Amino acid sequence: MKEILAKNLLILASAGSGKTYQLGNRVIGKIGKEGVEPERIVALTFTRKAAGEFADSVLTKLAKGSLDPREAKSVCKDIGATVDLPAVLEKVIRALPQIQFTTLDGFFSRIVRGFQYELGLTGGTFDLLEGEQLKTAQEKILQGVLRDGFGQRQEFFYAFRKASLGQGQQGVQRSLEEFIETWHGIWKSGSGKNAFGNSRVFVDLPQIEDWFDQKDGLIADLRDESRGKTWEAMLDNFRDHVVGKSLVMNTFGKRLLDVLDEPGPVEVKDGRKMLTISLEVWEIWQQLFRLAIRCELSSAVCKTEAIGELMEQVDREHREQLRKRGLLSFDDVKILLGEWSQSEDARLRRELIDYRLDGRYDHWLLDEFQDTSRAEWHGLEPLIDEAVADPEGSFFVVGDRKQGIFAWRGGDVSLFDDVLRQYEGGIKIEPMDVSWRSCPAVLELVNAVCGNLGLIKDLFGRAVSEKWQWKDHESAKPEVSGEAKVVEVSKDEEEEALLLELRRLGIGQKELSCGVLVRKGDQVKKYAELLRGEGFDVIEAGQRTPGSDHAVGVVIKHLIEWIANPANNYSREVLAMSPV
Incomplete structure (x- = not known):
């Protein structure tokens, strides 16, 4: 890539x-x-694994280039300059304790720990919570919020009653935890109350009762x-329609909607005939x-808007209770660093932090930008602004809109x-559309689906298709053979179709490995057990509990419990029924 050292660079990198x-x-x-x-370089990504891989790739490339002249020549060619790689390697190794190749959460946490008073965190030290520890603390806080909400805080209860469309008190209470988990996550991503409804954006909306009138x-x-x-059936659908429920649309109604403007x-086509609708009737x-x-x-x-009112109360209570206990979640850390855009006092406090950070870091690299939230961007934005404008600074961001699967x-x-x-005008854009991972057959299928503007329009509407940016992907290994196809089967036939396809490919017979992707985590166990039962060697991704979800693990667990x-008697009976 010729522009790899451009001062400010955005790379749109395909998988x-x-x-x-x-x-x-x-x-x-x-x-x-x-x-x-x-x-003075900060490179941020989303997982510790990715951060580790990035650091390893830099050190490995430098080490190979320092030992092998051919590797050194290749690295210098990629960079577009002759570089003393052993000297660079020595610099990097000496600076390893200070280099920021880390996750966004880790970087933000270090800032908060280093500048807690500037961020308004008084009262001594605090602990950062994650995982089960955070979940337990949140459950306790939610229980307190529920007590207050259904007791003293009538406005809390009223807001949730509005948001949940008139469920009874018991129904509201049962569904609140699931409801909050979803919406509070969106609130904490940096949306804020103005993103929840904001009726000022919409002009002259009717009253809901106008539909019935x-x-x-x-x-x-x-x-x-x-x-x-x-024609009459579509009118019947309108007659029976209740606001807040999906309007039932027959084929004729969909065709009317297509030409509504x-x-x-x-x-309009109606079956095999064309209907002409006069101006007055239309x-x-x-x-x-x-x-x-x-x-x-x-x-x-x-x-x-009602959900926004509720989340504002939940979030306020959540943060107050955590801070009273000297606790913060990673989401709270991101919000703290983004508060500069909410008030003048927060902006002035943030300037004290940025002044010191700007003197420490000049060059910023952001990986997997499509997975960045607004809260995370608000936390980084003042620092990035300075780097983009500073002649001695730089900004490098890499990502791919198509891989943005973490909106949740x-x-x-x-x-x-x-x-x-x-x-605008201060950052260069470079596409990377040549894949070193996929064979031509796979990319042909990707191009056929993602490059089909007609299909995009049918699925997501004209507004999305007009904004859709696409350039066909190419394989860096055009000589590699492969296959890509879509097989449509009923739900009852999925397992048999998978087994037939694996056997056709020779998985388990030839020196081939195969990845099987499923939609939900609970399907991993189901398909792993299916494939093991058919004689395939299976390595599962994700977490397992071998003492309860694997036959051999269950026996070993009960053997240990019986020895202890x-x-x-229960463990003895389990062992008696097993080969042990």
Whole structure:
């Protein structure tokens, strides 16, 4: 890549295109060619594993280049400059304790620990919670919130009653934990109350009651049995529709919706014939559809604002209780670092931190940018702004919109567009569309699906298709053979189809490995046991409990329990039924 050392660079890197390789080139080039001190570089990603792989790739590349002239020549060619790799390796090793090749959570946590008073955390030390420890603390806080909400805090109860569409008190209480887990996560991602409904954005929305007051007259004006059954059936669907529920649409109704913005008269296909709808009648259809749409929008805004009111109370209570106990979650850390955009006092406090950090770090590298949340970006934004504007600083970001699969935990692919607007003219863009991982057959299928604008429009609408950016992927190994296909089977046939395909490929017979991806974590165990039962060697990803979900593990567990306590009759009976 010719521009790998450009001051500010955004790389749109497809899967398998070598982004980790280019990240390593960037670091080595900054140190070797531009003379940057390693400890002034910050490289951030999302997992400890990815951070470790990145550090390993830099050190391995430097070590090989220091020992092998051919490797050194290759590295220097990638960077576009002759670099003294042994000297760079020595610099990096000496600076290892200060180098920031870490996760976003880890970096933010170090900042909060180092600047807790500037961030308003008074009262001594605090502990960072994660995993089961955090879950337990949150459950205790939620129980307190529930007591207050259904007791003294009537506004809390009222807000949730609105948000949950009138469930009874017991039903509300049962569903609250699941409800909060979802919506509080969105709140903590950096959305804030203004993102929940915000009726000021929408102009002249009708009242929900307008649907019941006006629909019957419009439907009566459209009744015409001579138009056919599908016409009347769609009107019946409108008659039975209740705001807040999905409107049932037959094929005719979907075709009407497709041309809703067109002026009358219009022609719409109905079965094998074309119906011509006059201007006068078409305007009534438009009124009916738009009334339903706007009333649904009004209902959605009302419910979402109510959820925002609830989350504001939950979040305030959550943070107050954690801080009273000297506890913080990683989400709280991100919010603290992003509070500079919420108030003047927070901005001034953040400036004290940024002044010191700007003097320590000049060069920023962000990996997997498509998984970055707004809360995380707000936490980094002042530091990135300074690096982009500073002649001695730099900003490097790599990601791929198509791989943005972590919206559920706050990942926001629209940040790509925000960054390009914010630094317009000050950041270069480089695509990486050549894959070193996939064979041509696989990429042909990817291109056929993701490059099909007609399909994108049908699935997600015209607005998405117009914004969809796509360039066909190529394989760096065109000579490699392979196969890609889509097999459609019923749910009952999934297991048999998988076994047939594995046997056809020769998995277990040839020197081949095969990955099987499933949609949900609980399916891992199901398919692993299926494949083991059919004689395949299986290594599972994720966590297992071998003492309860594997036959041999269960026997060993009960053997140990029986040895520890021979009076344990249950374990003795389990052992008696086993080969042991």
